[in-house]
Amino acid sequence: MLLFVISSCQTEQPTIKYKSVKEIAAKEAAVVTAHPLASEAGLKILQQGGNAVDAAITVQFALAVVYPVAGNIGGGGFMVYSGEEGDMTLDYRETAPSQATEKMYLDDKGEVISRLSLDGHLAAGVPGTVQGMWQAYEKLSKLKDWEALLQPAVDLASGFPISSQQAGLLNHFKIMFDTINGRPTPFTKETPWKEGDLLVQSDLKQTLIRIQKLGAKGFYEGKTADLIVQEMQKGGGLISKQDLADYKAIWRDPISMRYKGHELISMAPPSSGGIALSQLLNSVEPYDLSKYKPLSTEAVHLMTEAERWVYADRAEHLGDSDFYPVPTSNLTDSSYVASRMNGIQMDKARISEDVKAGSFEESEQTTHYSIVDADGNAVSITTTLNAEYGSKTVVQGAGFILNNEMDDFSSRPGVPNLYGLLGSDANKIEAGKRMLSSMTPTIVKKAGKPYIVVGTPGGSTIITSVFQTIVNIIDFDMSALDAVSTPRFHHQWQPDRISYEQGFAARADTSALSKMGHTLRKRSPIGRVEVIIVDKDGLQAAADPRGDDSASGY
Ligand code: DON
Numbered sequence: 001m002l003l004f005v006i007s008s009c010q011t012e013q014p015t016i017k018y019k020s021v022k023e024i025a026a027k028e029a030a031v032v033t034a035h036p037l038a039s040e041a042g043l044k045i046l047q048q049g050g051n052a053v054d055a056a057i058t059v060q061f062a063l064a065v066v067y068p069v070a071g072n073i074g075g076g077g078f079m080v081y082s083g084e085e086g087d088m089t090l091d092y093r094e095t096a097p098s099q100a101t102e103k104m105y106l107d108d109k110g111e112v113i114s115r116l117s118l119d120g121h122l123a124a125g126v127p128g129t130v131q132g133m134w135q136a137y138e139k140l141s142k143l144k145d146w147e148a149l150l151q152p153a154v155d156l157a158s159g160f161p162i163s164s165q166q167a168g169l170l171n172h173f174k175i176m177f178d179t180i181n182g183r184p185t186p187f188t189k190e191t192p193w194k195e196g197d198l199l200v201q202s203d204l205k206q207t208l209i210r211i212q213k214l215g216a217k218g219f220y221e222g223k224t225a226d227l228i229v230q231e232m233q234k235g236g237g238l239i240s241k242q243d244l245a246d247y248k249a250i251w252r253d254p255i256s257m258r259y260k261g262h263e264l265i266s267m268a269p270p271s272s273g274g275i276a277l278s279q280l281l282n283s284v285e286p287y288d289l290s291k292y293k294p295l296s297t298e299a300v301h302l303m304t305e306a307e308r309w310v311y312a313d314r315a316e317h318l319g320d321s322d323f324y325p326v327p328t329s330n331l332t333d334s335s336y337v338a339s340r341m342n343g344i345q346m347d348k349a350r351i352s353e354d355v356k357a358g359s360f361e362e363s364e365q366t367t368h369y370s371i372v373d374a375d376g377n378a379v380s381i382t383t384t385l386n387a388e389y390g391s392k393t394v395v396q397g398a399g400f401i402l403n404n405e406m407d408d409f410s411s412r413p414g415v416p417n418l419y420g421l422l423g424s425d426a427n428k429i430e431a432g433k434r435m436l437s438s439m440t441p442t443i444v445k446k447a448g449k450p451y452i453v454v455g456t457p458g459g460s461t462i463i464t465s466v467f468q469t470i471v472n473i474i475d476f477d478m479s480a481l482d483a484v485s486t487p488r489f490h491h492q493w494q495p496d497r498i499s500y501e502q503g504f505a506a507r508a509d510t511s512a513l514s515k516m517g518h519t520l521r522k523r524s525p526i527g528r529v530e531v532i533i534v535d536k537d538g539l540q541a542a543a544d545p546r547g548d549d550s551a552s553g554y
Contacts, residue, residue, distance in 0.1 A: 026553025030541040032530035033369040036550035038062040041152035043552040051142040052379040061153035070365040075385040075403040076128035083377025092132025092249040094125030097238035105411040121237030123391040123404035132249040134216035150212040157205035164195035203399025227398040266442040269321040273440025282337040289475040295508040311493035316357030319426030320434040349517035352496035366457030378450035380441035408435035419459035458527035465527035480542035488526040
């Protein structure tokens with residue numbers, strides 16, 4: 001558990017205390033995020049009568065300050081909303097700059113130039129976060145006080161004490177920050193960071209004040225836009241004034257699905273999350289998973305075999321539907337899903353090489369937060385810079401980090417991206433297009449009302465972690481904290497293996513799975529799931545124990 005008390009006499013800063021709370025029971029409202037200070041900021045807005053969207057806006061900007069590894073104003077994300085205004089989703093994913101081209105990361109021989117889509121200025125897409133928050137505010141805010149919603153972030157930018165995980169990450173990436181920026185940044189210092197050190201972000205504070213005063217124009221026009229374009233010119237990046245002025249977030253219909261009597265809504269393309277989750281749940285629905293134990297050989301095998309074909313489809317068919325005809329209804333059709341599960345044996349693994357994408361006649365770091373307000377409105381948001389600290393490019397004078405989301409495009413068919421994901425024409429780079437995502441912010445409804453609010457970071461593992469958490473709650477009847485804490489496993493078609501985290505092997509029978517033909521490999525922790533369950537007794541909120549994540553509520 002984290003506990004910081006910085007007294008004002010030592011630091012000349014206001015006293016900032018925080019501790020990480022992993023599980024709460026609340027009567028009215030709850031918020032779970034990757035950082036205790038962001039959860040507390042969101043909670044205060046809810047207590048002041050703000051709705052879930054108001055709290056989400058406050059959390060998004062607070063995370064941009066206190067969780068710079070993934071919280072952002074230089075990145076993008078997706079919001080799923082269910083409440084008084086209906087069901088809707090907002091796509092504030094980054095776009096490829098207008099100068100971007102299909103072959104921009106290839107050398108003369110057509111080979112991918114290592115890390116060009118990941119490190120530095122050329123890796124950045126046009127950020128969507130501030131437009132996303134602004135459009136969400138205009139449509140759904142109850143408080144109607146933008147300035148007040150941003151104030152916690154402005155205050156926190158004066159300085160907050162970092163956790164030991166944060167100190168470790170900042171130290172780990174110091175050389176990259178130095179190399180890419182060629183000057184000191186707020187994220188680097190001469191001596192190593194340690195727990196409790198204050199992270200002071202004065203330029204970011206001024207940027208936030210401009211956004212606070214001018215709304216989205218405080219980012220996409222004027223001084224902030226000038227600073228972004230100047231930064232691009234220094235490092236060969238492509239984002240132009242026009243790209244910034246043109247950026248719009250897009251309201252999209254959710255992907256709706258049913259699972260064992262529940263109705264779910266999740267994100268449509270340019271995220272693959274909603275379609276893939278629908279395919280996964282639909283694949284296992286005919287099976288009575290509840291007769292198996294969680295992490296039993298049968299449950300792991302079945303879920304893995306579904307994951308194998310779903311990721312093969314993702315590689316072939318998914319991309320930004322504004323640029324490519326994604327066959328959504330074919331992919332989520334129940335007889336198609338049944339045909340893809342056909343032939344699966346309960347005692348034998350399939351081989352990924354034998355599993356191709358279906359065909360049709362026509363055709364650690366991201367962050368998630370879940371919020372439910374006192375009126376039962378729910379918001380599920382996953383937002384990202386892509387890799388840890390994105391492209392590591394800090395906009396000089398503006399104090400924020402730019403994403404490296406361009407790597408989520410397929411730089412060349414058959415060449416895996418950072419997460420080992422393959423892609424095709426559907427996800428090739430085109431000017432103005434949005435790169436394919438795995439982010440899967442999801443709301444499960446029961447009797448028409450939000451029941452589970454869930455999501456996670458984790459690159460390609462996002463979809464399977466959301467899948468596993470939903471199965472843990474619905475099929476295995478777990479509490480929110482158990483659902484989040486249970487060890488996770490993941491298969492993504494290629495590479496052909498089940499990757500699993502600490503704790504899995506102690507509970508699952510890895511030798512039985514190997515005998516069936518599965519290859520297994522242990523890896524680092526998978527995801528940071530934040531979940532709220534709304535049931536008849538109130539709200540259960542659980543923050544992932546794998547990080548500093550924290551739940552608040554009242
Ligand atoms: O949109 C996506 O799918 C990725 N950019 C998400 C990256 C991510 O989750 C990294 N976190 N571990």
